[in-house]
Amino acid sequence: EANTNCSIVIFGATGDLAKRKLFPSIYNLYRKGQLDSRFAVVGVARRGWTDESFRENVAASLRDSKMQVEGDLEDFLSHFRYLAFDVTNTASYQDLNTLLGEMEQQFDIPGNRMFYMAMAPEFFGTIASYLKSEGVKNEKGWNRLIIEKPFGRDLPSAQKLNEELRQAFAEDEIYRIDHYLGKEMVQNIEVIRFGNAIFESLWSNRYISNIQVTSSESLGVEDRGGYYDKSGALRDMLQNHMLQMVALLAMEPPIRLSTDEVRSEKIKALRSLRPMTEEEVAKYFVRGQYGPGTMGEKEVPGYRSEGNVPEDSRTETYVAGKLMIDNFRWAGVPFYVRTGKRMAEKSTKIVIQFKDLPMNLYDKADEKKQPNLLIIHIQPDEGISLVLNGKKMGTSGTATPVKLDYCNNCVDSLNTPEAYEKLLYDAIQGDGTNFTHWDEVALSWQFVDVISKAWTNNTNVDFPNYAAGSMGPQAADDLLAEDGFHWWPIA
Numbered sequence: 001e002a003n004t005n006c007s008i009v010i011f012g013a014t015g016d017l018a019k020r021k022l023f024p025s026i027y028n029l030y031r032k033g034q035l036d037s038r039f040a041v042v043g044v045a046r047r048g049w050t051d052e053s054f055r056e057n058v059a060a061s062l063r064d065s066k067m068q069v070e071g072d073l074e075d076f077l078s079h080f081r082y083l084a085f086d087v088t089n090t091a092s093y094q095d096l097n098t099l100l101g102e103m104e105q106q107f108d109i110p111g112n113r114m115f116y117m118a119m120a121p122e123f124f125g126t127i128a129s130y131l132k133s134e135g136v137k138n139e140k141g142w143n144r145l146i147i148e149k150p151f152g153r154d155l156p157s158a159q160k161l162n163e164e165l166r167q168a169f170a171e172d173e174i175y176r177i178d179h180y181l182g183k184e185m186v187q188n189i190e191v192i193r194f195g196n197a198i199f200e201s202l203w204s205n206r207y208i209s210n211i212q213v214t215s216s217e218s219l220g221v222e223d224r225g226g227y228y229d230k231s232g233a234l235r236d237m238l239q240n241h242m243l244q245m246v247a248l249l250a251m252e253p254p255i256r257l258s259t260d261e262v263r264s265e266k267i268k269a270l271r272s273l274r275p276m277t278e279e280e281v282a283k284y285f286v287r288g289q290y291g292p293g294t295m296g297e298k299e300v301p302g303y304r305s306e307g308n309v310p311e312d313s314r315t316e317t318y319v320a321g322k323l324m325i326d327n328f329r330w331a332g333v334p335f336y337v338r339t340g341k342r343m344a345e346k347s348t349k350i351v352i353q354f355k356d357l358p359m360n361l362y363d364k365a366d367e368k369k370q371p372n373l374l375i376i377h378i379q380p381d382e383g384i385s386l387v388l389n390g391k392k393m394g395t396s397g398t399a400t401p402v403k404l405d406y407c408n409n410c411v412d413s414l415n416t417p418e419a420y421e422k423l424l425y426d427a428i429q430g431d432g433t434n435f436t437h438w439d440e441v442a443l444s445w446q447f448v449d450v451i452s453k454a455w456t457n458n459t460n461v462d463f464p465n466y467a468a469g470s471m472g473p474q475a476a477d478d479l480l481a482e483d484g485f486h487w488w489p490i491a
């Protein structure tokens with residue numbers, strides 16, 4: 001049985017992620033009894049906060065998340081302590097060890113320690129090695145390290161980070177977060193595929209013509225210009241979230257649902273991505289950057305006028321691409337992906353387009369054929385739609401599209417746990433299935449590095465090339481048109 005009573009140490013406890021996601025998730029787990037009542041949380045950061053100010057911050061985060069906080073708040077907060085910390089000073093780690101020892105005694109915790117890195121990535125490696133050298137990573141219980149993105153900015157830097165981490169923690173002690181893997185409908189991809197005879201039997205190049213994965217955002221870069229301008233959509237979204245969704249769509253059925261089996265199928269799918277040369281990148285990938293535009297009624301500035309963004313920035317805020325998976329199942333089937341900031345709406349969807357029938361009796365020359373579509377709605381609505389053809393009422397010989405909709409969050413929207421809550425729960429249980437294995441990270445960077453090299457070397461871009469509030473640059477439409485396809489509307 002999983003041994004789940006533990007301490008959680010949050011590095012970066014005064015930061016945004018802790019406040020928006022981690023505290024509310026811990027509270028939910030606590031409320032639902034999914035967190036052992038014997039738990040402790042130590043918030044660690046540079047600022048000189050006290051336990052009181054830290055607890056007040058945690059309480060504020062629950063209020064801000066509009067959570068129903070009940071009479072148990074005081075008890076909940078009593079499990080939280082704060083430690084002002086200098087990540088490069090051994091004394092800080094000794095203080096942390098002492099504090100953890102006290103809390104373990106107070107709450108009857110057998111030494112299980114979860115270290116959550118929710119701060120600037122440049123310190124991940126340093127912290128991990130100090131945790132080991134100063135004995136904070138202890139021998140008594142289990143030790144786990146949760147790592148937030150970005151995991152490097154290219155393959156060499158990711159490798160370096162991984163080596164640093166691996167000197168202190170074993171692969172199965174490292175939990176690399178990709179929060180998309182915590183989303184209900186992303187997890188549902190496997191169930192839809194492997195739990196349904198009607199889909200799995202069609203899931204190949206014999207019946208599928210193309211797959212489209214869209215993750216559009218309506219927000220701009222907000223106050224993250226400094227980070228984002230060095231990252232761009234390719235690193236920020238495609239290398240991780242988009243490729244993870246592709247891997248789940250493309251992988252072979254695992255022999256069982258264990259961490260190792262699922263991950264090894266995903267790794268195989270990522271290994272099958274057709275590599276490109278720098279020269280070929282333009283054939284498969286499109287980049288974009290938003291200019292000024294209107295979002296609803298509101299005029300918004302272009303990317304180059306955002307805070308902390310140079311006015312001649314060549315960073316992409318949009319990327320679309322065509323991925324080919326060169327294996328027996330997928331040969332010839334393009335996987336189109338696109339993601340960007342300041343697009344018409346916030347939406348993540350997967351559209352699986354099936355091939356046309358060999359002969360369509362109901363086709364009229366002047367009417368467009370309607371292929372069958374399976375649409376997986378990831379967010380904001382969660383569900384599945386199936387587009388079929390039915391008889392057009394009152395006519396003969398004419399078909400019309402009909403749509404079967406299943407709305408997941410209409411059924412129990414109140415209970416849909418947040419991605420972070422699920423992932424934290426998994427990590428406490430020691431279940432790494434929905435975290436990315438190092439090999440997945442490495443293969444994703446290997447694929448993406450060619451694209452970023454090509455883009456860095458080719459400075460000839462006509463940015464901005466899409467208006468805020470649109471669905472991206474024309475070139476992204478052309479990418480599909482060349483293959484005789486088009487993007488299916490996301491609304």
Ligand code: BG6
Nearest residue numbers: 149179215217236237241348379
């Ligand atoms: C993060 C990116 O990983 O994912 C952000 O850094 C992006 O730039 C976010 O906005 C999108 O996540 P979600 O869950 O809102 O689709």
